[in-house]
């Protein structure tokens with residue numbers, strides 16, 4: 243991406259940069275655009291036109307895949323809004339270094355504790371397994387953890403959808419302050435979600451192993 | 452992904468993995484996470500109350516090889532340093548030492564965050580103001 247003049251994914255589908263989107267309409271428009279770019283239509287065209295159509299169609303695919311997925315769509319919009327998640331984290335560290343303080347963690351302390359504790363448990367379970375033991379209590383704990391994380395993921399999803407509505411309303415009202423507030427809340431939520439996603443993944447792996 | 456030899460050495464033989472007594476007055480604990488990937492790291496230090504020298508350091512990291520290597524290196528580096536010296540360690544030092552590629556920079560950031568958090572915790576426990584140490588370090 244960067245400095246090139248390509249239109250953004252929303253514009254490709256002639257949609258405003260809103261987060262609550264009409265998925266069936268997106269799909270329809272994707273198929274219509276794809277047909278227009280289909281290689282068969284360009285079979286008799288000069289090579290450079292064929293190449294251009296191919297490039298456009300691969301970008302179209304990226305755009306569709308990104309906008310269709312709720313998390314990818316949110317992350318993409320945040321990027322359009324100039325939020326660089328990684329950059330944010332390392333500049334917070336640089337700021338902490340400059341003042342000699344500790345960095346303010348962007349995720350709640352208790353989630354970190356939970357992630358850490360769970361990983362300790364998983365490690366214990368893997369070790370026990372290697373020695374040929376299977377601790378039923380540990381398994382029970384893991385199942386309990388799994389349902390707690392699944393519930394948290396679902397809650398995060400609901401929260402995200404509420405933020406979409408807030409964002410869209412702020413966008414429609416052209417309210418910069420409200421937009422910034424919704425944007426920051428989405429960044430915080432996506433950050434929190436990346437831990438939850440790992441926890442769910444690790445617990446599932448452990449239960450299937 | 453290809454890891455550098457130094458990363459591999461720390462990854463395969465991590466130094467100072469383990470736990471210090473969290474409830475001890477002289478122990479500072481830092482628990483930090485990298486939101487980019489959801490990895491978590493705990494780093495602990497034991498500080499001599501008289502000299503403010505970090506006499507022991509332990510870590511436990513659930514994350515990628517670079518994060519493990521970064522935290523292993525971080526514990527080696529802080530040992531023997533005073534608290535304010537340790538605060539000058541920056542993630543770019545770690546990147547250089549381990550020859551981390553750009554996509555792995557956040558893993559070294561995590562290790563720096565962990566050092567800061569552990570020192571911050573120790574300071575809080577011992578009633579040392581967060582800013583005070585810095586002013587000294589900055590003017591030194």
Ligand code: FES
Nearest residue numbers: 488490515518558
């Ligand atoms: S990828 Fe997460 S700390 Fe390295």
